Amino acid sequence: MLIPHPILGSRDAREFTYLGDVRLVDRPDPTGPDAEAAFCDYVFLRDNPAGVHRELWFHEQGDRSCLVVTRSTITHDILGAELARDFALARKRGGE
């Protein structure tokens, strides 16, 4: 499987470590009123979609960047990849 790294081009998936669902980027506010329940969901609850899934991949044997990879869990097609940093910054800007 090849992952289209936005900086380095196509790279072997074996260079990467899978970190999990992209919702891990949205860490709840630990000082919020419902922090305990929010963290319970954050840590334990995941969707299990058949189809398009966004997930975090860490380029461990590479440039050590974290990517958001969009992948179909049905066909295993990789539909895109972007730097998690860009993804998180765009989210932050969009939320403000």
Next chain:
Amino acid sequence: MTDLTAFTALGAAQPRLASFEALDIRENPELALASLALRRGSIRPAPFGLHLPEPGRWVAGQGVAAFWVGPDQWMIEAEGRAEENFAADLKQASPDCTVTEQTDGWIVFEIVSRSGRAPLEELLSKLVNIDLADFELGRATRTGLEDMSCFVIRRNETHVAVMGARSFAGSLWHALETAVSRLQT
């Protein structure tokens, strides 16, 4: 001061060298290394006149060289200066950046071919998952080599450097030596 005997990463007084039909592998303990990272908003410096390379690339200057290791991050090499405080010199040359001494964290093996690029590329094709059609002079990348994370640098047509963590120097040497010896059968 206590009289201590310096050993290389492979535990000998002298750097190890293995010669095969077409390829030599040489342990290079003389290479000073320091990493250089830009801080947010800082301007890309040109330490010692080096034009810091783009992703996946390596450039050489006068006695120094640099390769890209990550976004806004490079490793700077200085041949023959492992015994000096090279990181301090680099910090002086690029005061706005974060500089970290790396020399003793890494083991560097220089692999040189005596009969053109073919044996070198045959070796790389067995060891690392790199597209060799695109791995010309001046390319450098980090990848896995027998489950060890290594930098592979194309110094010229017939010369490649493999750089791994010092703690697995012996395993990396074994992997390279075994693969080279099997090329000849």
